[in-house]
Amino acid sequence: MLGRPVEVRGPNTKSWWLDLFPRRAERLCQEGVAARFGCWTSTSRKAVIPVLEEFDRLLF
DSSP: OTTOOOOOOOOOOTTOHHHHHHHHHHHHHHTTOOEEOOOSSHHHHHHHHHHHHHTTOEEO
């Protein structure tokens, strides 16, 4: 990606999406992750969107 390495991270959320997905998304944003691929369900996507918008990050 433009000469920069891409690192894949796949933390196990253990299906506790209401609580854990947003916290993991925030932690990844704080660590400098520019984009997130995934969110297994529409409910999990709805849980992380506010966090990603706050940090101005992408969700694919």
